[in-house]
Amino acid sequence: MSTRIFGSGIRRREDPRLITGSATYTDDLTLPRMVHAAMLRSPHAHARITAIDTSKAAAAPGVIAVYTHADTEGGLQPAPCAWLLPDSDLKIASYHCLAKDVVRFAGDIVAVVVAESRYQAEDALELIDVGYEPLPAVTDPEAAAAEGAPKLHDEIDGNQAFHWKVAGGDVDAAFAGADVVVKDRIVQQRLIPNAMEPRAALASFVGATGELTVWNTTQNPHIVRFLTSLVLGLSEDKIRVIAPEVGGGFGSKIAAYPADFLTMFCSRKLNRPVKWTETRSENYQSTTHGRDHVQHVELAAKNDGTVLGLRCTVHAGMGAYLSTAAPGIPTILHGLMLSGVYTLPAVHEDVYGVYTNGVPVEAYRGAGRPEATFMLERMMDVLAARLDMDPADVRRKNMIPKFDDGHEVVTTLKYDSGDYPGALDKVLSHADYAGLRAKQKAGPANGTYTGLGLATYVEICGLGPSQVAGAIGFQGGLWESAIVRFHPSGKVHVFIGASPHGQGEETTFAQIVGSELGVDPQDVKVFHGDTDNTPMGWGTYGSRTTAVGGAALALTARKIRDKAKVIAAHLLEAAVEDMDYEDGKFFVKGAPDQSKTIGDIALMANVAWNMPEGVEAGLEASTFYDPPNFTFPFGAHLAVVEVDAETGAVALKRYVALDDCGPQINPVIVEGQVHGGVVQGVGQALWEEAVYDEGGQLVTGSMLDYALPRADLLPDIEVLSTVTPSPHHPLGVKGIGEAGTIASTAAVYNAVMDALRPLGVTSVRMPLTPERVWQAIQDARQAKG
Amino acid sequence: MYAPDFAYYRADSVAEIGRLLRAHPGAKVLAGGHSLIPLLKLRLAAPPALIDIGRVAELKGIAVADGRVRIGALTTHAEIAASSDVARHAPALAAAAGVIGDPAVRNRGTIGGNVAHADPASDLPTVLLALGASFAVATDDGERTIPAGKFFQGMMATALGDHDVVTAIDVPAAPGGQGQAYEKFSHPASRYAVIGVAATVELRGETVGNVAVALGGLVPAAVRTGSVEQALSGRAPSAEAIAGAAAAVSNDLGDDLIGDIYASAEYRRAMAPVCVKRALTAALKQASVADAPAARSPWWKPSWL
Amino acid sequence: MTVPVSITVNGQRYDREVEPRLLLVHFLREVVGSTGTKVGCDTSQCGACTVLMDGVSLKSCTALAVQADGAEVTTIEGLADGDALHPLQDAFWEKHGLQCGFCTPGMIMASHELLRVTPDPSDAQIRHGLEGNMCRCTGYQNIVRAVRQAAGTTAGQP
Numbered sequence A: 001m002s003t004r005i006f007g008s009g010i011r012r013r014e015d016p017r018l019i020t021g022s023a024t025y026t027d028d029l030t031l032p033r034m035v036h037a038a039m040l041r042s043p044h045a046h047a048r049i050t051a052i053d054t055s056k057a058a059a060a061p062g063v064i065a066v067y068t069h070a071d072t073e074g075g076l077q078p079a080p081c082a083w084l085l086p087d088s089d090l091k092i093a094s095y096h097c098l099a100k101d102v103v104r105f106a107g108d109i110v111a112v113v114v115a116e117s118r119y120q121a122e123d124a125l126e127l128i129d130v131g132y133e134p135l136p137a138v139t140d141p142e143a144a145a146a147e148g149a150p151k152l153h154d155e156i157d158g159n160q161a162f163h164w165k166v167a168g169g170d171v172d173a174a175f176a177g178a179d180v181v182v183k184d185r186i187v188q189q190r191l192i193p194n195a196m197e198p199r200a201a202l203a204s205f206v207g208a209t210g211e212l213t214v215w216n217t218t219q220n221p222h223i224v225r226f227l228t229s230l231v232l233g234l235s236e237d238k239i240r241v242i243a244p245e246v247g248g249g250f251g252s253k254i255a256a257y258p259a260d261f262l263t264m265f266c267s268r269k270l271n272r273p274v275k276w277t278e279t280r281s282e283n284y285q286s287t288t289h290g291r292d293h294v295q296h297v298e299l300a301a302k303n304d305g306t307v308l309g310l311r312c313t314v315h316a317g318m319g320a321y322l323s324t325a326a327p328g329i330p331t332i333l334h335g336l337m338l339s340g341v342y343t344l345p346a347v348h349e350d351v352y353g354v355y356t357n358g359v360p361v362e363a364y365r366g367a368g369r370p371e372a373t374f375m376l377e378r379m380m381d382v383l384a385a386r387l388d389m390d391p392a393d394v395r396r397k398n399m400i401p402k403f404d405d406g407h408e409v410v411t412t413l414k415y416d417s418g419d420y421p422g423a424l425d426k427v428l429s430h431a432d433y434a435g436l437r438a439k440q441k442a443g444p445a446n447g448t449y450t451g452l453g454l455a456t457y458v459e460i461c462g463l464g465p466s467q468v469a470g471a472i473g474f475q476g477g478l479w480e481s482a483i484v485r486f487h488p489s490g491k492v493h494v495f496i497g498a499s500p501h502g503q504g505e506e507t508t509f510a511q512i513v514g515s516e517l518g519v520d521p522q523d524v525k526v527f528h529g530d531t532d533n534t535p536m537g538w539g540t541y542g543s544r545t546t547a548v549g550g551a552a553l554a555l556t557a558r559k560i561r562d563k564a565k566v567i568a569a570h571l572l573e574a575a576v577e578d579m580d581y582e583d584g585k586f587f588v589k590g591a592p593d594q595s596k597t598i599g600d601i602a603l604m605a606n607v608a609w610n611m612p613e614g615v616e617a618g619l620e621a622s623t624f625y626d627p628p629n630f631t632f633p634f635g636a637h638l639a640v641v642e643v644d645a646e647t648g649a650v651a652l653k654r655y656v657a658l659d660d661c662g663p664q665i666n667p668v669i670v671e672g673q674v675h676g677g678v679v680q681g682v683g684q685a686l687w688e689e690a691v692y693d694e695g696g697q698l699v700t701g702s703m704l705d706y707a708l709p710r711a712d713l714l715p716d717i718e719v720l721s722t723v724t725p726s727p728h729h730p731l732g733v734k735g736i737g738e739a740g741t742i743a744s745t746a747a748v749y750n751a752v753m754d755a756l757r758p759l760g761v762t763s764v765r766m767p768l769t770p771e772r773v774w775q776a777i778q779d780a781r782q783a784k785g
Numbered sequence B: 001m002y003a004p005d006f007a008y009y010r011a012d013s014v015a016e017i018g019r020l021l022r023a024h025p026g027a028k029v030l031a032g033g034h035s036l037i038p039l040l041k042l043r044l045a046a047p048p049a050l051i052d053i054g055r056v057a058e059l060k061g062i063a064v065a066d067g068r069v070r071i072g073a074l075t076t077h078a079e080i081a082a083s084s085d086v087a088r089h090a091p092a093l094a095a096a097a098g099v100i101g102d103p104a105v106r107n108r109g110t111i112g113g114n115v116a117h118a119d120p121a122s123d124l125p126t127v128l129l130a131l132g133a134s135f136a137v138a139t140d141d142g143e144r145t146i147p148a149g150k151f152f153q154g155m156m157a158t159a160l161g162d163h164d165v166v167t168a169i170d171v172p173a174a175p176g177g178q179g180q181a182y183e184k185f186s187h188p189a190s191r192y193a194v195i196g197v198a199a200t201v202e203l204r205g206e207t208v209g210n211v212a213v214a215l216g217g218l219v220p221a222a223v224r225t226g227s228v229e230q231a232l233s234g235r236a237p238s239a240e241a242i243a244g245a246a247a248a249v250s251n252d253l254g255d256d257l258i259g260d261i262y263a264s265a266e267y268r269r270a271m272a273p274v275c276v277k278r279a280l281t282a283a284l285k286q287a288s289v290a291d292a293p294a295a296r297s298p299w300w301k302p303s304w305l
Numbered sequence C: 001m002t003v004p005v006s007i008t009v010n011g012q013r014y015d016r017e018v019e020p021r022l023l024l025v026h027f028l029r030e031v032v033g034s035t036g037t038k039v040g041c042d043t044s045q046c047g048a049c050t051v052l053m054d055g056v057s058l059k060s061c062t063a064l065a066v067q068a069d070g071a072e073v074t075t076i077e078g079l080a081d082g083d084a085l086h087p088l089q090d091a092f093w094e095k096h097g098l099q100c101g102f103c104t105p106g107m108i109m110a111s112h113e114l115l116r117v118t119p120d121p122s123d124a125q126i127r128h129g130l131e132g133n134m135c136r137c138t139g140y141q142n143i144v145r146a147v148r149q150a151a152g153t154t155a156g157q158p
């Protein structure tokens, strides 16, 4: 049975409620006496507040309260940043929930209105008079770091939030001894995560008990509870945070936000439930964005394609304030990954975190790793072009050979296991790469140029050992927890600290329990996302839920199995050493008919009429699992594009994705994660960008202007895999949530550049819109003369 | 997301619409609501009252008579895209209606609302202009007819007066030997037209007869491009002749080109000939295939986006 | 001003007084309490709010409740026949056509419309038919598979 449950693509346990409209997301909830909050947000990117008059709003129909910063003094601390990056001169500016004197991005909250209905709250917002004295704004990270740039925070010079470095090997020697050095300036444009469910909070404070319950669209309810206790000054035991159904996060629901704290604050003030749900435009203006790097990269190599060293400087836009986990993203999760799948002898990177008059930047699917992979994979192609080698050959030449128990790279990380050349070769042969290249050689047809783009990657997942978390300044642990409880009927309840929101762990975790203990996954119910009835955990991000939480669960199941064996031995009057276990049955070695099922034991353990001496009643166990290392999934992707040279329009024709996340608990779910991830990365390459104008206004302020991938613009993705177990994980699994995104931006970008090579184009800023591609073609033509 | 308050009245006849409009100064007519409601939600418009005309039966339906297709103002994009009459007699209109927004938008949006709204990024003004349509309008003192060429006057500006209501659109049926096409360069986010080109081309033996080409998305109101029409008419339909004629579009664009972060004015200027060329090529292909082009599926899409 | 409306939602008639500005989606979610229909945007792009009005799809965020007066509205909650899932629901489940599930109600209703108009669609037709519905999780591929599976059943029928 175990083999069938682990690795089978069973239907998801969570779906019946989702496909029938019975699931409950935060905004679906209504409580008695509930009222509605709306936020007045600054229309200016940078301005001094000279006056606020809320009197007309306060008198408007249905309005219950209007608050500004002055009202929160003492009752609400600034929203904290919780990743205190060491050795980086980190400077954290106060992120007040309601702007104090100065607004620093278009979207900063100036006032909050609470009214009987949301329509009335919105009407009242229009009645608040705010006097602003506009200040100069800057949104580009390089410009914000330059001399003379508008200053965001009085106490912070040069808008520099931090300067972080990673170095390994002798990079100067590498460049001095190089035959070739290739360079590029890469812009990892600002992206809007666009979880389809807008963010929301419903806070219910009951004065009589002093208890606060918060339903929140979060990826990590336990962290929200922790931060809420700091911001509102309530003790943790009085706070219950529930992440009900959560409609996607992709990093944008990691942070604990001012608007959430304000909703709680209002509830506490008014002693009644208050709900706030952002509109999509409000989401664009205030929910965290991703990426926003300007990267200067240089790669040193020998004439035969051997890479000697990588040197880079990155300006990472952080937005106006540092969001909860923000400092760790362009540094730890980025810089440490710069060796990629290659034997890179030397690396040096400087990362400058820069305050800008934009929405705070946080983790966004892949979080730092796509930005690293892109840099490296782009340079591999640039090098290949320079040396007139095939991009696949340059990669193969530099790849770390297959290893299955640890490989240390120049950035000091120790990869767990990998077969990078194997992944690349499998993709090339599946796609008939040689054939595609031969066809490409025939030249363009009707002005349509074909391009092939490769990206190989390794990523850091399963965050992570808590000791390392401490060393890198993360203000929490990174372990995960699980409780497994057998009911007398043999049915199982599982309680986990992580908080999945679409990734399907209610199913895969049931499969883990099922395969470890021989129960039907349909009999396993997984509880998550409620701080009152789940053990502490650190949340779902960084592809860590299965890698860390799944390990906690597997170990817990094994504890149960050990206890069950003792009980079985007792019931069968055999010695524990003589007992064997298979597929949910405990039997005496050599006498399989003398057996007890896990169900029999669950019943006995719960009634406890006949227990072995010294064994407690109940069949329940828990584990707090702290991983010994990160996990390192990897893969190779290939994109095939066509570029219409006349218009610059790019069409993605084919996409092959090979991802190795170790053994797959549920291959259907793995494939789904790959599809979604790939498409998100394609979005970055071809369509998506948050654009600010000179004054700091978000020009792509709604879905009318911010282009998301749609069904009709995409081909089917061909999904392949290899299986390289992680040597240190109890199940060997590594994580798959972000894999697709990490490789696909680079693969598609490389493909487009490959198509444009005959036209002399070497670099185009993303996203590769028709106009940009067309303009690059014109420019290259002119340069050629 | 949350519209400001307004009063609401429902009309059940054309006469009633006029009466309500006169009784409520500043009121706006509500047809499919797919341009008006988005504006209200974003609080970009705040009319004191809406007159819902959505149930006025006399404004619905498609009929063919006297060499014209008469389309009631409340006919939805989906109905137009699926109509065999439209596909037969005004295939470019069917094609354009079929690429508006998405299926749900096409189910609600109406041809009357589309032309009255006169968004330069809309599809129907362009195609109706090329097809030589005219608009039947109910006014305070009766009916008048406005030819498409006089109807679209600027960015969201039309020849309609405050109390005027478009009741029907008359489209001349395509004569034998005429091919029609609508080429749309869609915005990937909004789905509106970055550039839309509608073309009709008559093929008379080995030469091109009458040509009509209209442009959308480029300038504040849909316009015909006489330079292209003249350059192609009377020529043999070679690829060079088409390209040459398409290039002439530059003469008709003026200085007031639309541009935005997705497609600048310069880019649109450069793409205009390309889109015109593709529209002409497609129209000519139709003309040479048959005199009555087959109905298209509602999923018709341009080849290049 | 308020206006009386009579709207039948999933077979049940609701006679209510509403403000004219009330959107149909808010009528469904807040007046009727049928929260299966979602709101994902404010510019009519995402399709999360898609429902059927008199059997035809519409984005309920782009309609006023007063426009639906007298109409029959079907939402995701009204699709299953008792405990028997609608073939589209079953296909989305079987083909893993959803992850977080937020787009799913609208996506299923839009698929319903697609199969009403094109009972036996090609993959390309499915992709075009869903162009007004956004999903950030699935990359659409399994949604296309689900619709393909449901096609040929009675999925497009009311």
Ligand SMILES: Cc1cc2nc3c(=O)[nH]c(=O)nc-3n(C[C@H](O)[C@H](O)[C@H](O)COP(=O)(O)OP(=O)(O)OC[C@H]3O[C@@H](n4cnc5c(N)ncnc54)[C@H](O)[C@@H]3O)c2cc1C
Residues within 6 Å of the ligand: B028, B029, B030, B031, B032, B033, B034, B035, B036, B037, B038, B073, B099, B100, B101, B102, B105, B108, B109, B110, B111, B112, B113, B114, B115, B116, B117, B121, B122, B123, B124, B160, B164, B165, B166, B167, B190, B191, B192, B193, C043, C044, C045, C062
């Ligand atoms: C998501 C989305 C995508 C879209 N994509 C496109 C697209 O790609 N191409 C495109 O062309 N359009 C597009 N549209 C617009 C759509 O076609 C609208 O339906 C259309 O422009 C307006 O028609 P309506 O019936 O909805 O008008 P309404 O919104 O009801 O009215 C629009 C305006 O016209 C006035 N009006 C309406 N009917 C009449 C009449 N009979 N006489 C006088 N005045 C009248 C109204 O007072 C109002 O000012 C899109 C809309 C949405 C929401």
Ligand code: FES
Residues within 6 Å of the ligand: C038, C039, C040, C041, C042, C043, C044, C045, C046, C047, C048, C049, C050, C059, C060, C061, C062
């Ligand atoms: S809520 Fe996005 S289209 Fe209706």
Ligand code: FES
Residues within 6 Å of the ligand: A196, A247, A248, A502, C097, C098, C099, C100, C101, C102, C103, C104, C134, C135, C136, C137, C138
């Ligand atoms: S399943 Fe999450 S948005 Fe579609």
